[in-house]
Amino acid sequence: MSFDWNIVTDLRTMWQYAFMRNAFEAGTVIAIVAGIIGYFVVLRRAAFATHALGHTGFSGAAAAVLFGVNPVYGLLLFTTATGGGIALLGPKADDSDVAIGTVLAFALGMGLLFLSLYTGYATEAYSILFGEILGISASGVVFTYEASVVVLLVIAFIARPLLFASLDEDVAEAKGLPMMALSMAFILVLAVTISIAVQIIGVLLIFALMVTPGATAVRLTKTPLAAVLVSVTVAVFATWAGLFVSWYEPYPVSFFIVSIVFAIYVIVRSVDVLQKSRLLRVPHPSEKEGIGTLQIASSLGVASAVMLSVGVVLLLPSILATGPVIAFTSALLDVGFALAVTGAVVGIAAYLLYFWGFRKVTSVERDLSSPTVLVLLGILGFALAFGGEALLYGGQVSAYGSPAGPAAALAALGGIALVWVGLTLGFLGALGLALGNWRAGQRYQEETIRVGGFLSFLPVLSIAGYVLCCIGYVRTGRKLARGWQAVPVGSRTG
Numbered sequence: 001m002s003f004d005w006n007i008v009t010d011l012r013t014m015w016q017y018a019f020m021r022n023a024f025e026a027g028t029v030i031a032i033v034a035g036i037i038g039y040f041v042v043l044r045r046a047a048f049a050t051h052a053l054g055h056t057g058f059s060g061a062a063a064a065v066l067f068g069v070n071p072v073y074g075l076l077l078f079t080t081a082t083g084g085g086i087a088l089l090g091p092k093a094d095d096s097d098v099a100i101g102t103v104l105a106f107a108l109g110m111g112l113l114f115l116s117l118y119t120g121y122a123t124e125a126y127s128i129l130f131g132e133i134l135g136i137s138a139s140g141v142v143f144t145y146e147a148s149v150v151v152l153l154v155i156a157f158i159a160r161p162l163l164f165a166s167l168d169e170d171v172a173e174a175k176g177l178p179m180m181a182l183s184m185a186f187i188l189v190l191a192v193t194i195s196i197a198v199q200i201i202g203v204l205l206i207f208a209l210m211v212t213p214g215a216t217a218v219r220l221t222k223t224p225l226a227a228v229l230v231s232v233t234v235a236v237f238a239t240w241a242g243l244f245v246s247w248y249e250p251y252p253v254s255f256f257i258v259s260i261v262f263a264i265y266v267i268v269r270s271v272d273v274l275q276k277s278r279l280l281r282v283p284h285p286s287e288k289e290g291i292g293t294l295q296i297a298s299s300l301g302v303a304s305a306v307m308l309s310v311g312v313v314l315l316l317p318s319i320l321a322t323g324p325v326i327a328f329t330s331a332l333l334d335v336g337f338a339l340a341v342t343g344a345v346v347g348i349a350a351y352l353l354y355f356w357g358f359r360k361v362t363s364v365e366r367d368l369s370s371p372t373v374l375v376l377l378g379i380l381g382f383a384l385a386f387g388g389e390a391l392l393y394g395g396q397v398s399a400y401g402s403p404a405g406p407a408a409a410l411a412a413l414g415g416i417a418l419v420w421v422g423l424t425l426g427f428l429g430a431l432g433l434a435l436g437n438w439r440a441g442q443r444y445q446e447e448t449i450r451v452g453g454f455l456s457f458l459p460v461l462s463i464a465g466y467v468l469c470c471i472g473y474v475r476t477g478r479k480l481a482r483g484w485q486a487v488p489v490g491s492r493t494g
Helices: 008-012 018-043 047-066 071-089 093-117 123-130 137-166 168-175 179-201 213-222 224-246 253-276 287-321 331-361 366-399 406-443 447-456 461-481
Strands: none
Touching: 018 047, 018 179, 018 213, 018 224, 018 331, 047 071, 047 093, 047 179, 071 093, 071 137, 071 179, 071 253, 137 168, 137 179, 168 179, 213 224, 213 253, 253 366, 253 406, 287 331, 287 461, 331 366, 331 406, 366 406, 406 447, 406 461, 447 461
């Protein structure tokens, strides 16, 4: 299938097929459950248990194949049995590693025995290793729904004591909470979740949905409810995006899901590292210098918006044309391309200055820290998008004049992924820039900055928005030079 920029048409086309509808339905339910359970997995430091239960589930699938039973039922039986054994042998998180390793070794030995006893082709058991969501049947979807409802009901019942025990195990035990029962209930719920999740991601890649979204959520927020929502959002987004991309590319769905989740986690960790690095610290912050930096950034924003607008207008006939371009000469097209590229470079410079200016002002007003992080994400996104374009170009050059080989295919996949991730982060950066200008306008009582920040987020009106921001920061600098005291963002005074 060829990609169409009309997303609605693409979705209608793929949802005409029952196997894609089943995959989206089962994948959505599994991602929601995995996102919720994954948050508790990270809090309880149970990543090794998740890994172990996934591998022992493969032994159960091999046993089911040996006895002519659906591999999912064998998977469920073994994961719950080994989960119960782990909970009994190591009720506390500090004691569980030895118990997990012991049970894992025994279960893998049994799996090897079952495979050696089976004389046929154990394709169903081997499909458990990497997942087979596109092959899930309607009955498999029903089983996924039923198991997920049971898991969610149990989690809703034990959520509060489980959260307490996960955050501080010793205090929870001193308060009289039934630690053994909580540990047993959680490990059994985890076993059931893994049993249904391996259909989509496989036991070897179970970390992608069971651990990574939760780890990402913990990095982004500290509130339990917000962390669960973020974890579920990441898991569902990765599943949907992986299924969508796999419709057009002849590669495993699990690869795309794992890659998307991994990319999100790496980006979040990279931002965390950058924020704590010496390079981005302001040793002697000055509010006046910050305002001056934001004024220069707004001026560069004006220049960037003008060059991008003119460049896009000159390139538009070439972009929309289905045949030879005759509206403009090639010289004007070259000028449009040069203006667009230059405008993009100037725009990145403006983002860097905005980030640095917000960093300086943030030392005085902490409410501007969130826009600063978003702008940093936008800068990182632009770097990823340029890297993706370079990778795509390199793959096309390597395949020029010869059949496309594995290197060209990998370059195309990686380049497309980097471009899309980069553009998504660039959107977040533009949102952060608009939000930062809005809050700065509130703080310094400059409506021009507030309105300009809003308009800068709209491509058609971005030039006017940057002009208003530039005027507002000039006026703010004069206010600060006269000794005017800025009003905090949350203040109600006029």
